[in-house]
Amino acid sequence: MTVMQKKAENPVAHLSARDIEDLGLELDAIRAQVIASRGEHDAAYIRRVIDAQRKLDLASRAVLLFSLFPPAWALGTAGLSVAKILENMEIGHNIMHGQWDWMRDPKIHSTTWEWDNASPADMWKHSHNELHHTYTNVIGKDNDLGYGIMRVDEDQRWMPFYLGQPLWNFINACLFEYGIAAYDLEIAKNWAGRKDNAEFQRQRKAVLGKIRKQMTKDYLVHPLLSGPSALTTLGANLTANLVRNLWTHSVIMCGHFPEGVQTFAKKSIEGETRGEWYLRQMLGSANISGGKLTHLMTGNLSFQIEHHLYPDLPSNRYAEIAPKVQELFERYGLTYVTGSLPRQVGSAWKKVIRLSLPNGFLANLKSARRPVRVAAPAADASGAGRPFMERIAA
Amino acid sequence: MRTLITPLATLRDRGRAMSVPQKLATAAAGAAAAALGATALEVRRRVADSDASPGSGIDLVRSVVARMTTPLLPDDYLHMINPLWSARELRGKVVEVRPETHDAATLVITPGWGFQASYQPGQYVGIGVSLDGKWHWRSYSISSAPDRAARGRGTITITVKAMPEGFMSEHLVRGLAPGTIVRLALPQGDFVLPDPPPAKLLFWTGGSGITPVMSMLRTLHRRGTMPDVVHIHAAPNRGQAIFRDERVALAGTHPTLRLVENFDDEHGILDVSKLEAACPDWRDRQTWVCGPAPMLEAAERHWESAGLGQALHLERFSAALTASAEGGHVVFAKSGREADLDGATTILEAGEAAGITMPFGCRMGICHTCVIPLKKGMVKDLRNGAEYQENQGVQTCVTAAAGDCVLEI
Ligand SMILES: Cc1cc2nc3c(=O)[nH]c(=O)nc-3n(C[C@H](O)[C@H](O)[C@H](O)COP(=O)(O)OP(=O)(O)OC[C@H]3O[C@@H](n4cnc5c(N)ncnc54)[C@H](O)[C@@H]3O)c2cc1C
Ligand code: FES
Numbered sequence: 001m002t003v004m005q006k007k008a009e010n011p012v013a014h015l016s017a018r019d020i021e022d023l024g025l026e027l028d029a030i031r032a033q034v035i036a037s038r039g040e041h042d043a044a045y046i047r048r049v050i051d052a053q054r055k056l057d058l059a060s061r062a063v064l065l066f067s068l069f070p071p072a073w074a075l076g077t078a079g080l081s082v083a084k085i086l087e088n089m090e091i092g093h094n095i096m097h098g099q100w101d102w103m104r105d106p107k108i109h110s111t112t113w114e115w116d117n118a119s120p121a122d123m124w125k126h127s128h129n130e131l132h133h134t135y136t137n138v139i140g141k142d143n144d145l146g147y148g149i150m151r152v153d154e155d156q157r158w159m160p161f162y163l164g165q166p167l168w169n170f171i172n173a174c175l176f177e178y179g180i181a182a183y184d185l186e187i188a189k190n191w192a193g194r195k196d197n198a199e200f201q202r203q204r205k206a207v208l209g210k211i212r213k214q215m216t217k218d219y220l221v222h223p224l225l226s227g228p229s230a231l232t233t234l235g236a237n238l239t240a241n242l243v244r245n246l247w248t249h250s251v252i253m254c255g256h257f258p259e260g261v262q263t264f265a266k267k268s269i270e271g272e273t274r275g276e277w278y279l280r281q282m283l284g285s286a287n288i289s290g291g292k293l294t295h296l297m298t299g300n301l302s303f304q305i306e307h308h309l310y311p312d313l314p315s316n317r318y319a320e321i322a323p324k325v326q327e328l329f330e331r332y333g334l335t336y337v338t339g340s341l342p343r344q345v346g347s348a349w350k351k352v353i354r355l356s357l358p359n360g361f362l363a364n365l366k367s368a369r370r371p372v373r374v375a376a377p378a379a380d381a382s383g384a385g386r387p388f389m390e391r392i393a394a
Numbered sequence: 395m396r397t398l399i400t401p402l403a404t405l406r407d408r409g410r411a412m413s414v415p416q417k418l419a420t421a422a423a424g425a426a427a428a429a430l431g432a433t434a435l436e437v438r439r440r441v442a443d444s445d446a447s448p449g450s451g452i453d454l455v456r457s458v459v460a461r462m463t464t465p466l467l468p469d470d471y472l473h474m475i476n477p478l479w480s481a482r483e484l485r486g487k488v489v490e491v492r493p494e495t496h497d498a499a500t501l502v503i504t505p506g507w508g509f510q511a512s513y514q515p516g517q518y519v520g521i522g523v524s525l526d527g528k529w530h531w532r533s534y535s536i537s538s539a540p541d542r543a544a545r546g547r548g549t550i551t552i553t554v555k556a557m558p559e560g561f562m563s564e565h566l567v568r569g570l571a572p573g574t575i576v577r578l579a580l581p582q583g584d585f586v587l588p589d590p591p592p593a594k595l596l597f598w599t600g601g602s603g604i605t606p607v608m609s610m611l612r613t614l615h616r617r618g619t620m621p622d623v624v625h626i627h628a629a630p631n632r633g634q635a636i637f638r639d640e641r642v643a644l645a646g647t648h649p650t651l652r653l654v655e656n657f658d659d660e661h662g663i664l665d666v667s668k669l670e671a672a673c674p675d676w677r678d679r680q681t682w683v684c685g686p687a688p689m690l691e692a693a694e695r696h697w698e699s700a701g702l703g704q705a706l707h708l709e710r711f712s713a714a715l716t717a718s719a720e721g722g723h724v725v726f727a728k729s730g731r732e733a734d735l736d737g738a739t740t741i742l743e744a745g746e747a748a749g750i751t752m753p754f755g756c757r758m759g760i761c762h763t764c765v766i767p768l769k770k771g772m773v774k775d776l777r778n779g780a781e782y783q784e785n786q787g788v789q790t791c792v793t794a795a796a797g798d799c800v801l802e803i
Contacts, residue, residue: 043527054466054474101749104529107483109751111729114465130730213464221461 011262011283014333023332024275030324031310034317035102043103045316049090049296050108057083061222067232077236081243082297087116088248089299090315096125098312119181120210123203127184133311137256137284138264151355153263158358165356166349176245181207247297250345251288255304257348258286260337281308282329287322287338294341295319305336469507477575478506484578486521489549491570495634498555498602499567500537505550505578513540513550513581514589515609516682516709520579520755521552525565529577532562533756535605535684535709536581537637539612553636555602582755582763585682585709587613591621592680596673598693600628600664600685604636606709607682611644611651620648624673628656628664628685666696677702684709713758713792715740719774722795726750726803727769741766741773741790741801750803752790759792766790771799 015023060079067073092115094100100108114121135141139153150169151162172179185203218237226233262283269280288294288302295302295318303318306325313321329336339347354361459468473480478487486509490502513519518535534552541548556567587610597607604627614620625645629635635655645653654672656664670676677700683693690708697706719737724744726732731748735741742764745752755763759777765787773782773793781796782788790801 038527040524040527043524051474054471058471098749103524103527104746104749104751105524106751110749111751116465213461216461217464225462 011335012279015279019332020275020279021273022275023328024273024278026328027278027309027325028274030321031313034310034313034321038102038314038317042314042316043100043105046091046095046100046103046108046314049086053083053086053091057087064222064229064233064236065226066229067226067236068229073232073236076233077239077243080236080240081247084116084240084244085247085297086299088244089251089301090296091115091299092117093299093301094315096121097129099314101312116214117180118177118207118211118214119184120206123184123206124180127186129311133308135269136281136308137262138266138269138280140266141269150352152257152351154355154359156355162356166353169349169352173246173249174242176249177241178211181211250341251298251301253348254288254341254344255285255301257351258337258339258344259347259351260335261286278309279334281305282334284308285337286344287336288341288344289338290341298341302341305338478504481507484508484580486550486576486578488570488572488574488576490572491567494553494636497567497634498553498636500551500553501566501570502549502551503576503578509550509578510580512542514586515539515613516586516606517581517583517609518606518756519550519552519581520577521566522577522579523562523565523570523574525562530562531577531579531754531757533758535583535609537605537608537612539609539616553602553605553608555636579755582761583709585684585707587682591619594622594675594679595624596676596679596681597623597625597627598669598681598683598685598689599625600689601630601634602636603683603685603689603709603711606684608637608641610682611641615644615648620650623648623651624654624679625651626654626656626664626669626672628658628689631657631659666692669696680705680707682707682709684711687712687714710758710760713760713777715776715792717774717776717779719776719794719796722771722798724795724798725800727800728803735795737774737794737796738776739794740776741788741793741795744795745790745801745803752803754791757791759789762789764789764791767802769800769802772796773799 012020056079060076060083063072063079064076067076092113095108095113096110096115098110101110103109106112110125115124117124132142139155149172150165151158185200185207218241219234222237223230223234262280264280264284269276272280282305285304285308287305288298290302300315300318301307303315303322306313306318306322307315309325310318310321326336328334456468462468463471467482469480469482473485478485485506486503487506488501489504490500492500492502494500513536516535518533520531520533522529522531524530534554536550537553538549538551554563554566557563583606585606591614597610599607607625611623611625614623625641627635627641629638632638635657638655641653645651656668658664661668673679681693681697683690683706687710690710693706694703694708697703715738721735721737721739724733724735724741726745726748729748729750731745731750733744733748735744742752742754742757753763753766755761757764759775768782768784768786768788770784772784773788774780774796775782775789776792776794782793784799788801
């Protein structure tokens with residue numbers, strides 16, 4: 001992949017500045033409809049998910065008190081894994097986005113929520129909500145792209161270090177919650193001496209404190225409570241955390257990594273209009289197709305495109321607006337990148353492997369799986385689209 | 395009011411009055427704590443290091459259990475069993491909605507953990523109700539008498555009059571199903587009956603303004619020491635006079651309690667000259683007045699001009715917001731939210747609409763719970779047009795933006 005602006009075939013060349021602003025207005029209208037109709041039904045949904053998650057968590061931990069008995073281990077571990085995934089994704093991620101702030105419930109609120117994860121809520125909200133969602137897929141600005149340890153774009157210079165990136169990526173997947181915490185801390189920046197040191201020390205303390213609490217719970221308190229099953233419960237908790245890490249890493253990779261998703265040059269976002277911002281979110285995200293269970297277990301990040309357009313709309317509504325958003329993609333001649341979970345995970349991994357090698361080394365892998373083009377670009381003879389392109393060229 | 399209570403602090407307050415379910419819960423937690431010798435020791439050390447507190451036994455248990463539930467607190471699980479078992483926020487369960495008149499009803503509420511039964515007669519509580527998915531808060535005077543004997547297991551009542559087109563009051567009077575869980579803010583307010591009460595009192599109430607005074611009358615009745623009380627109550631007519639039967643009965647029981655009723659339909663509006671006629675020795679009495687705004691203003695003028703402002707206690711149910719400001723762009727610095735405001739929207743409403751958990755109490759400029767530092771810019775008090783400059787705390791419930799400003803929340 002190459003930053004969009006340098007591509008031979010620019011996917012937005014057919015859109016005029018006017019088109020892009022119209023697109024923005026249409027997207028605003030969809031947003032307004034959802035906001036006007038938020039109500040008891042939505043509130044009941046999130047309360048129900050939280051309630052179910054807590055019961056599942058409690059029940060799984062209760063079963064694990066007898067984890068010496070293998071079926072109990074299997075059942076408890078599976079339940080706990082699911083509970084942790086729900087807690088991080090459909091509940092934590094979305095609440096911290098402010099999707100439920102409109103309820104004015106101080107306990108289900110972005111300013112008060114804390115999650116079952118190594119990264120403290122405050123720090124995660126900064127790097128995720130402010131940086132990633134604002135600079136989505138802008139090379140050099142959006143750390144979510146490769147987490148600073150991977151080469152994610154043909155334009156990034158290849159170095160021998162990147163040969164190991166499939167391995168780095170796998171290790172990052174296994175330890176994902178710590179990876180996120182480290183990168184919320186902006187460790188690399190701090191090493192480079194670019195981060196205020198006192199601030200860094202404060203944050204470092206916060207992260208270590210949070211990790212200690214999490215570890216005490218999972219690796220000390222609950223195993224001890226299990227008495228003779230202490231060791232097997234320890235194993236179960238390690239496994240559940242591993243499963244949660246692998247799962248969340250996969251889902252998040254699917255959001256911005258699969259083939260067909262665009263990246264952007266730093267310059268291109270200077271003076272970006274609202275319409276252009278929307279457009280970048282549309283081109284820079286990919287969905288996962290699947291049933292209700294897939295959507296729930298991915299925290300509705302299976303609707304990554306809709307989520308990036310409207311990060312603070314309640315997640316239970318993404319499914320309902322997806323067809324409207326998709327219709328806009330068609331009408332404006334844009335590619336709605338979507339695919340099943342295995343396909344998208346595969347696609348993302350292929351890219352990680354391909355980019356670990358110098359450009360052109362594995363040309364055949366690149367063409368293996370192209371996203372389906374939902375609609376053909378609309379014919380545009382008027383040479384429209386110039387303003388947007390011109391600014392990029394400048 | 396602050397719905398987010400520091401969990402440990404709340405617990406300390408509660409250490410003394412534990413209910414049966416609490417005891418059960420803490421017993422269970424204690425068993426768990428036993429399995430955690432090392433951790434418990436560490437916690438005990440930390441508790442000892444920090445300032446010692448009377449409730450430290452429960453603190454200990456709680457912080458041990460919190461190690462199992464982090465990042466959640468034990469209450470987050472406990473209130474799944476019983477919605478009232480939560481110390482993270484005050485809750486109450488509406489156990490009965492009892493009609494009083496055709497447009498007023500009494501709500502009987504069982505408060506959950508953390509509610510102080512020792513409120514003073516005349517105080518009000520904040521009630522939060524979820525309506526169509528969204529929490530809304532209003533203040534209501536407690537109409538029941540504090541019952542210390544119930545030791546936290548009693549109920550409180552509030553009495554609400556449905557206002558025409560009133561968003562919340564209509565719902566409370568006509569739409570609230572018994573069993574509903576509401577949120578509560580701790581009782582507050584200084585429109586209270588002193589203990590011991592003065593020898594001679596005058597209560598002047600109008601409409602739903604009877605509620606705080608009813609709590610006072612019930613308290614005096616319960617104690618069996620009714621001082622010399624004149625109670626003048628104004629209502630549109632007999633049928634709309636809230637608590638009429640009970641007040642008439644009380645006056646029958648206590649010879650020192652004299653009830654004067656004014657029904658506007660029959661007698662015309664009760665003004666100060668009528669008041670003087672009904673209670674000629676009004677100058678000798680400590681006086682409590684609660685009712686519609688014009689009545690309160692008349693009382694204030696009358697007592698001030700007699701040089702007796704000290705003897706007068708007023709409770710307002712609503713503030714008259716008449717001034718307007720020019721509006722502006724408001725930044726809520728800590729939460730990173732912003733909004734463009736007109737000159738009629740209060741900072742409090744705007745903050746809530748932006749999804750910020752704003753502190754508040756009375757929502758009408760009397761309790762100062764809502765005060766937030768103004769870092770930059772200027773706000774205007776909607777009651778009287780007073781302007782407040784940056785670098786001071788401002789009452790968000792009665793102020794609007796006068797130009798762009800930045801608030802520290
Ligand atoms: C300390 C304190 C104690 C209180 N104690 C009590 C009590 O014991 N009992 C009690 O009943 N109330 C009490 N109140 C008042 C109570 O808090 C509410 O303000 C009251 O119930 C009205 O709330 P609401 O949501 O129904 O009205 P809102 O919807 O908030 O409306 C406020 C007022 O505007 C009017 N209004 C609404 N919409 C319109 C419109 N479109 N056009 C014109 N007018 C409109 C309403 O009629 C109402 O008078 C107390 C208030 C305070 C501050
Ligand atoms: S909320 Fe009471 S003064 Fe503002």
